[in-house]
Amino acid sequence: MTTTPDIARILDKYPEEEASLIEILHDVQLAHRHIPKDTLSAIAAHTDVPLSRVFGVATFYGAFSFEPKGETVVKCCMGTACHVRGAGRNLEDMEARLGIKAGQTTADGKLTLEAVNCVGACGIAPVVTVNEKVLPKFRMTDFDKILGEGGK
Amino acid sequence: MKIANLKEFEVLRADAEAAQKKIRKKILVCCGTGCLAAGSGKVAAALRAELDRKGLDVDVGLKMNETGCRGLCELGPLVTFEPSGIFYKSVKASDVAEIVEKTIERDEAIPRLLYRDKASKQRVETYEEIPFYKSQTRWALRNVGLLDPKDITEYIGSGGFTALAKALATMTPEEVLGEVETAKLRGRGGGGFDAGRKWRSCANAKEDERYLVCNGDEGDPGAFMDRTIMEGDPYGVIEGMVIAAYAIGAKEGFIYVRQEYPLAVRHLDAALGNMRGLGLLGETILGTEFCFDIRIARGGGAFVCGESSALMRSIEGKVGEPRAKYIHGTAKGLYDKPTVLNNVETFVNIPLILEKGGAWFASTGTERSKGTKAFSLVGKVQNTGLVEVPMGTSLREIIFDIGGGVPKGRTFKAVQTGGPSGGCLPASHLDTRVDFDTLTEAGSMMGSGGMIVMDDRTCMVDVARYFTKFLVNESCGKCVPCREGLQQMLRLLTEICEGAGTLRHLEQIEGLAHVLEKGSLCALGKSAANPVTSTLRYFRDEYLEHIEGKKCSAGVCRALCRFEIDEEKCTGCTLCTSVCPTACIAGEKKTPHEIDQEACIQCGSCFDVCSFNAIRIL
């Protein structure tokens, strides 16, 4: 199992101990939009944690995925304030429009739809984020705009 | 350039204060997440460009701050001016030229940008006169919305780190402990445990190695106080932590920030760096023998990691499975060493307590809950945003006086506090005073501060189901009652919402509530039944209506409601047609419309927009 250059750079930033594991997984997820399976050995070796436990940690936490996410990640906040302001309905509408369920990626691999926990922007509920961009008081007409702007 | 001793700090402080005094005008542009999403970044950029173009020097005499959340998110982007106090809402980049010319150069207010009171219909010019702000007591939020979270000099010039200097120069760790105990500060994360007592039991531990942890996980859906404080006043949080570390004798600290808050991580990280640079963190702080440093640990996306023992496992790089609390974290916490873990809001109160004294702090609030509390007032409320009030303020005051009540002419139904561990209180409890114990006695809890207002279009059975579903996904899965019990609970609630509920369902729900409360390993499981039990307590009729009447009066549970247009009231305005997602409403303009029940998906959009009350929920 060779260590790809990106991973080595990430690993070098962190002390060789178990406590570095989650930080390393974050950086790998950010760099690759997922955790590539063939990086697990290197991560296990660096942190001195058995590979099985690295897998256990990676699957426990919602931030990490083994499946690559699309270039565009649309997140529908399902927090309570958003829920009472219609987030559930918005999500259903988005699923219908995209033809995928929350947690899935479109067939062309370009867009991933996710139902996420409260993002902490409750004052502008209901919230939908498209990559880094936060859309306040979301309505489905906004969605058409995003898709139009080259989301899909 | 590290501050070598307290005398040097005093010089730096005096200089910074003098520099502050030289500023004649301040422009505060809210760059909290809500306002940023509404475009405040563009407003700030446009302001800088215009000030530049006009040669108005931003640094001498005029300062513009991109601040943290100002609180009134409903009306962002928000811009405030000091010393005039003029407060603008819904500002756009296109307003900037006029703003610079009239307000900055001539202190003149622009009426269309002013807040308008819904009741009196009058425009309100200054921040202090706006009802939303008038009734607030901003202690934890004292710097948010005013200071630039990236500017350490401004923080020092506004009095920052004087509490730390006071603690290190004139007080022993014992005296600091004493002050916090006098303040009777209870943890602001939800547990409400006496902070001074927690610190003292850690300070008394036999082991030399201790840890200090700040819980910035803020997993309660609907809460964003900690986010706001971390993003908007990172120095305030860190100063509180350094004082705490001094009191308990910790050398290493962690701030655990949930991964959904990258801006908070950035601001905290920058603040830590600046503090190290000045010698306010690290070795020999302010030239004393005290050494302490802090690292940031990012959460992995697990609500359960808001629980202290799970959070500590997460810092250790493990799965976030809680441990039984038979041995407290103050005895065996992080790496099995004595640890103090407190919430962001708890820490940000510390510099204030040290500065003004514990007795001062304890003179506000109720008998058993001292000080103030920040709440995220959201949901079906007019003025959504962050508010901070003294403990003992009534729910009515918060929701109606500050929050402006329920919008769109709908009726108040319930207020949910305490997140998934909390409960819903009905209108009959609006005069409950917010206090850790009164809220618990009423069947809810304070929690971290999420306060979600619900109206008559909210189905309380659906709310119980919503929270149960959330917890099913967030359960760590270690113990049987939570992992297995919550799944059964969700199934039962779903069946009720889908029309398959029976009275036996309620019996089983009550049994599950018992095993969850008594049998679960951690607080997540132990309080998991609260949303169900509190709604059963106050809204049992609604459950019975779903079960026996097979009806959902709120029009939320799709299998149990129907939307029908009242021909006599319908004016044929076609507004409903334009929002119907399945195009199932037929009717010519100015003639009564009709909903095709076959195609209708009971989304309720038509009901929500009709201004003639012409649509009935049956």
Next chain:
Amino acid sequence: MKILINGRAVTAFNGETVLTAARRAGVEIPTLCHHEAVEDSGACRLCMVEIREAGWDEDWTKLVTACLFPVQEGLVVQTDSPEVRRTRKEILELLLARSPEAEPVRVLAAEYGVELSPYPEREDAELPNCILCGICTRVCQALVTGAITMSERGPDKTVGPPFGEATDVCIGCLACASSCPTDAIPVEDTGTTRTIWGRTFDLVPCAICGAPTGTRDQIDWLVKKTGRAAADFEICVACKTKATGEAWHRISW
């Protein structure tokens, strides 16, 4: 120190758990996720007992798991109070729904009057009898090679090697399967091969009689761990016992 268990004074030692003290005194407390060889996790909750600490009000009690609660001076323990029995019954109802065929669960549930769970039985499970007690992973991680782990969380939580794929970290020692309280881990033994966790191992035959001993991986691991020769392990239990008996017989005079 002395603690009271079901009204009887019982000797207890500093640092031990209520479970240890109780069992030593002959008091029966049911457990499923407890295993002598590894640390307790308090996952199954069956060993719940009702306690009152010294200094508490007469009627103030708390339910705790005996396997983790440390003994303390003046502790009063009830192992079969109505509240305890009710809670245990409710836990068993949930476990029975999860793993209706798991024998120890059925037996224990019957003791608490539960023949059939009031909840629908789980269907289509990969490991139907697995109650997620965690003993297998604790044993493998602490004592063997750490080949298997718990993964996911909540209702999706499961046990096995990463990605559910065969792994060469597993040495086929069966420590997991033999410590499992509900026989949930499928093992296929043909006499010459052993299949577990998706991997088939050849069994090394006994050097004396040819009966199966362990897997090659297992023996290699034991050699590395103990520093002894492989020959010491390439002998079946029966032959080893016989050889040991003969050796004793020779030296006992």
